Amino acid sequence: MTSDMPAGARPPGGKTFFGHPRALSTLFLTEMWERFSFYGMRAILVLYLTAAVADGGLAIRESTANAVYGAYNAMVYLMALPGGWIADRLIGARRSVLWGGVVIAAGHYVMAVPTRWSVFGGMTLIVLGTGLLKPNISTMVGDLYDRDSPRRDAGFSIFYMGINLGGFIAPLVTGLLGEKINWHLGFGAAAIGMTFGVVQYVVGGRNLGEAGARPVDPLLGADRRRALTHVGVAVVVVLAVLAALALAGLFTVNTVVNLLTLVTVLVAAGYFARILTDREVSATERSRMKAYLWLFVFAAAFWLIYDQAGSVLNIFAADKTNRGVLGLTFPASWLQSVNPILIIIGAPLAAWLWLKLGHRVSTPMKFAVGLVLNGLSFVLMAAAAQAAVGGRLVSPLWLVAVYAIQVAGELSLSPVGLSATTRLAPVKYASQMMGLWFLASAVGDAIGGQVARLAGTWSEATYFLTFGLASVVLGLSAVMFARHIRMLMAGIH
Structure with a gap:
């Protein structure tokens, strides 16, 4: 067994899993x-x-x-x-x-x-x-x-x-x-x-x-009891709010969804406010967190569009695509398998590309590429939606092409964002920063769910084109502000 594995991870008999x-x-x-x-x-x-x-x-x-x-x-x-x-x-x-x-x-x-x-x-x-x-x-x-x-x-x-x-x-x-x-x-x-x-x-x-x-940092004694009390109070408050909504006749799917969206955005805002106002965070770390706030917004905007694959695009696949093959119609949800297989194929290529480019392409520029590609995928969807006007069924290859562009955007943004999260984290909040990265997805999905309501009131072509162009514009803005963001990153590429 290789010596770079902790002793607790070394299996008996020297058995490994592909050398791991x-x-x-x-x-x-x-x-x-x-x-x-x-x-x-x-x-x-x-x-x-x-x-x-x-x-x-x-x-x-x-x-x-x-x-x-x-x-x-x-x-x-x-x-x-x-x-x-x-x-x-x-x-x-x-x-x-x-x-x-x-x-x-x-x-x-x-x-x-x-x-x-x-x-x-x-x-x-x-x-x-x-x-x-x-x-x-x-x-x-x-x-x-x-x-x-x-x-x-x-x-x-x-x-x-x-x-x-x-x-x-x-x-x-x-x-x-x-x-x-x-x-x-x-x-x-x-x-x-x-x-x-x-x-x-x-x-x-x-x-x-x-x-x-x-636990890596266990709560003991009075601290544990105090924390559990706070958790209990939070649970009671949540249940009380839900009970109040029920008694007022407001406990509906839409009310709960709207409330969850608001909570998600407020948690993100509160998290950044806490870190940026913490006196134990140094000036350099605070500058890096200001840069990370930009990246957080870009990431949330990316997931707002990207994660509509399972909602708006899934419905389009069910209602607007010709899924007939050899006299049989395959399920619309099968197209949801396109994304992961493209990631399996594309991830090694993206890793090679970023290694080859090194520091010549900065983190903000990679985020900009992701946003532009994400936006272009929705511009392409607008063309697909226009082709489907009048009840015509379009080829599912439209969606395959859309997912391919989105995956290219994801590979430009997601792994880079994970890396930036660990590098820009203040020392005090190092263990919590990965949760903050997940929170970008949460904010994007929460707002994206509300935005997706418009798909039922606008024409599909207008919907896709509007938000596709908005993402492209945001990506180009990221290019314009890339130098400023890099300065805030204080030596981190």
């Missing part, structure tokens, strides 16, 4: 099945919400369904903040991942129950479980290596391959079952996938050594 700690296979499969369940359910969610009652759906208006989808995605990312805190201060990453997987599986099983409103109870559980699992399983992967291990980046690359492998397979399974047989059967397939993940996580636990076994 054996525990990586356990975490790889857990993440793969979790992403299978997540993307499998997400691929059919909006289609189920908008399907006619006669077809087993809820017959919710497309605008409301798009907003629900956006709020759901936002909550998944927002819950990474308390999920990371619970692991760091209370129960450790290992138990957080286990209980997160159990709660996620329970949520999918609830959604599999063929009742009208089981979907919302199930989504709530999935959000809570994902908040526990998602940030902490990545932490455990890092625990398998010494900080300066040359295998560390390669290990994460293998791990992230599990994300896209699960994301590729999931829509093919849940889409076929959900769209062709029964929606709740599709949700049930997602539940079984997460169950596989939990079972193999428990069985493979002996390979994990000390990774994530204990």
Whole structure:
């Protein structure tokens, strides 16, 4: 066994997983099945919400369904903040991942129950479980290596391959079952996938050594009791607000979605205000956080458009594309598998390109490229929507091309953003900054869900062209301000 693995990560008998700690296979499969369940359910969610009652759906208006989808995605990312805190201060990453997987599986099983409103109870559980699992399983992967291990980046690359492998397979399974047989059967397939993940996580636990076994900064004694009291008070306040809305007759899907959107934006604003006003943050660190605020806004704008693949673009695939092949019609949700397979193909190419370019292309410029490409994908969608005017069905290759452009944009922005997050983080907030990066996705998805309501009132061509051009303009603005942002980054490229 190589010496760059911590002792707790070294498996008995010298067994490895492609030259990496054996525990990586356990975490790889857990993440793969979790992403299978997540993307499998997400691929059919909006289609189920908008399907006619006669077809087993809820017959919710497309605008409301798009907003629900956006709020759901936002909550998944927002819950990474308390999920990371619970692991760091209370129960450790290992138990957080286990209980997160159990709660996620329970949520999918609830959604599999063929009742009208089981979907919302199930989504709530999935959000809570994902908040526990998602940030902490990545932490455990890092625990398998010494900080300066040359295998560390390669290990994460293998791990992230599990994300896209699960994301590729999931829509093919849940889409076929959900769209062709029964929606709740599709949700049930997602539940079984997460169950596989939990079972193999428990069985493979002996390979994990000390990774994530204990909280890194545990709360003890009075501090623990005080923190748990605050959590209890927060839960009571949330329940009281929901009860008040119910008593006032305002407990509706739209009210809850709007409230969740507001909370997400306020949390992000509060987080930045806290860091920027903290006297323990040095002037240089504060300058870098001001630069990061720009990147945060750019990232949120990117995800606002990108994550509409599962809502607005998914509905377009169902209603406006010719999906006939050899006399058979394939499920619209199958097109959700295009994105992850393109990432699997494109990620090594992007890594090679950025390595080749080195510091000649700055982080703000890479973000600008991502925004421009994202915008151009919606400009292309506007052309597709115009071609579909009058009830004509267009080729699904339009969507394949759109997803290809978006993936190129994602590979320009997402991995670069992860790296910038760790490099620009103030020392005091280093462990919390990854949660802040997830928060950019949450804000983008929350606002994107509200924006997507317009897809039901504007013409599709106008909708796509408006927000596509807005993203291109924002990307060009990022180019104009790139020098200023680099100055704020204070020596960080």
